[in-house]
Each structure stands twice: as C-alpha cells, then as structure tokens.
Amino acid sequence: MKVKEAYHRLEQSFEEFQGEDEWRDYLDFSARFYTYSLNNTALIYHQRPTAQFLKGYRGWQQLSRQVKKGEKAIKIFAPVSRKVLNKAGEEERKLSGFRIANVFDLSQTEGDDTQLPTMIKGLQSQVDYSKILEQVLTKIDVPVDFKDMNYAEHGFYAIKEHAITINSRNSPVHTLKTLFHELAHHYHLDSLKGRREKFTYKQEEFVAESSAYLVCATLGIDTGDYSIPYLKHWLDDFKGFQEMRSDIEKTVGKIMSLLPEAREQNQQKNKEEKI
Numbered sequence: 001m002k003v004k005e006a007y008h009r010l011e012q013s014f015e016e017f018q019g020e021d022e023w024r025d026y027l028d029f030s031a032r033f034y035t036y037s038l039n040n041t042a043l044i045y046h047q048r049p050t051a052q053f054l055k056g057y058r059g060w061q062q063l064s065r066q067v068k069k070g071e072k073a074i075k076i077f078a079p080v081s082r083k084v085l086n087k088a089g090e091e092e093r094k095l096s097g098f099r100i101a102n103v104f105d106l107s108q109t110e111g112d113d114t115q116l117p118t119m120i121k122g123l124q125s126q127v128d129y130s131k132i133l134e135q136v137l138t139k140i141d142v143p144v145d146f147k148d149m150n151y152a153e154h155g156f157y158a159i160k161e162h163a164i165t166i167n168s169r170n171s172p173v174h175t176l177k178t179l180f181h182e183l184a185h186h187y188h189l190d191s192l193k194g195r196r197e198k199f200t201y202k203q204e205e206f207v208a209e210s211s212a213y214l215v216c217a218t219l220g221i222d223t224g225d226y227s228i229p230y231l232k233h234w235l236d237d238f239k240g241f242q243e244m245r246s247d248i249e250k251t252v253g254k255i256m257s258l259l260p261e262a263r264e265q266n267q268q269k270n271k272e273e274k275i
Contacts, residue, residue: 154167
C-alpha cells in the first residue's frame with residue numbers, strides 16, 4: 001500500500017463513522033490505541049476492528065513471539081524525519097513526511113505469553129475517580145466551582161470568564177466526565193483563535209463530548225449510556241468533519257497530559273511500539 005492509497009482508505013473509513021453506532025465503536029476502539037494518531041486508529045480500525053495491541057514484526061520477535069504464517073500486515077503511517085539546523089545553528093530532527101509501515105496485532109502472533117500482562121494492562125483496572133479528579137484539578141489553568149444545581153444541569157463552561165462550573169449533585173463518574181467535557185471546551189475554544197467562527201455550536205459540542213468520552217474510555221470509565229445519545233443530536237452536522245477529528249485528537253492529548261500515570265504509560269508504550 002502506498003501513502004496515497006492509505007489516505008484514500010482513510011477518507012473512506014471516516015465516511016463510515018457518520019452514525020451513532022459507528023462513531024461509538026470507533027471511539028471505543030480509539031481508546032485502546034490512544035498513543036496513535038486518529039488517522040492511524042482509523043486505518044487500523046478499517047483493516048482490523050478487533051485489534052488489541054500492535055507491534056512490528058521484529059518487535060514481536062523481541063518478546064519471544066512470532067507472527068503466524070500467512071497473516072496480513074496492518075498498514076499505518078510512520079513519520080519520516082530529517083536532520084536540519086535551527087536558528088541557533090543546532091542540529092535537530094524535523095518531520096519531512098510519512099511512509100507506510102507494517103504492524104501486526106497480538107492475535108496474529110503466537111509464542112511466549114509471560115510478558116503480555118504488563119504490556120496490555122492499562123489503567124482500566126485501576127479507576128479511582130477521586131484520585132483522577134484531584135490530579136486534574138491541581139494541574140489545570142482554569143478555575144472550577146462546584147455548585148448545587150438542578151439535576152438536569154451537569155455543568156458549563158463560561159467562555160468570557162474562562163471558568164468551569166460543575167453540579168455538586170453529579171455522581172462521581174458524571175463529575176469526572178463533565179469536567180473532561182468542559183475542559184475540552186476550554187482547550188478547544190482557546191486553540192481555535194481565528195477559526196472559531198467556522199465551528200457551529202453543534203460541532204463544538206460534538207468535539208467536547210467526543211473528547212470527554214474518549215478520555216474516559218482510555219481510563220476505563222464507561223460513559224456510553226450518556227455520551228452516545230448526547231452525541232447523536234450533533235451527528236446531522238458533519239460539515240468540516242476532517243477538521244473536527246483533528247481537533248478531537250489535540251484536545252484529548254491536552255487532557256491526557258494532565259494525568260501523570262497515563263502520561264507515563266503513554267511514554268512507555270511509545271518506547272515499546274518502535275517499528
């Protein structure tokens with residue numbers, strides 16, 4: 001597969017996500033591969049929607065596992081960089097493009113299982129709502145106020161004041177999900193700058209709730225019963241979808257950077273996933 005062909009497949013993949021079930025399945029899938037870009041998760045999902053954990057051919061050999069005979073490689077984008085001199089005259093590497101790389105899923109391999117638990121174990125089994133909430137509140141640059149509000153109101157982000165208000169009546173899981181949703185508004189709107197007028201209210205809500213759902217899913221918190229019906233209301237406005245998914249990726253990255261444990265795991269996976 002060439003890079004041009006991969007991009008064409010990518011566009012086809014995102015055309016398939018314009019429905020409630022399809023978008024939920026894709027977000028759940030993305031949560032397992034949050035160290036990958038949304039472009040790569042879409043490619044992986046399109047080729048092998050049951051994928052669990054990926055490595056290159058040699059990467060699996062280093063773990064005493066072998067790719068089964070006849071297995072077809074999963075194609076992803078891999079960055080290509082070159083050495084350049086910056087303004088200070090120092091050498092650094094700069095992204096120059098992408099190439100197609102081959103990876104294989106765990107299910108496509110056989111061999112030693114002893115190293116697998118520590119590799120595929122994530123934060124899913126260690127959900128501590130209060131701990132995560134405390135970590136986020138001590139890191140963010142926006143004030144958060146907890147108030148007794150109507151049960152139908154979960155929270156909101158005040159754009160002019162750059163402040164978040166959350167209903168103190170929320171359950172622990174809904175408090176965390178709402179915080180991620182409002183933080184997504186804060187980070188996304190701040191990043192838009194001159195592009196803000198291009199986003200409709202529906203698109204902004206879609207970015208915020210998709211980001212919150214994806215962060216929660218990455219942490220092993222299932223908010224689908226609330227998030228998916230909520231997202232359904234915004235699925236009729238997919239104009240500018242390519243730009244939205246890029247913004248979702250960046251917003252999720254900013255929120256995940258607030259969680260030290262997730263960031264540490266992310267860095268470890270990046271080391272393990274060298275092709």
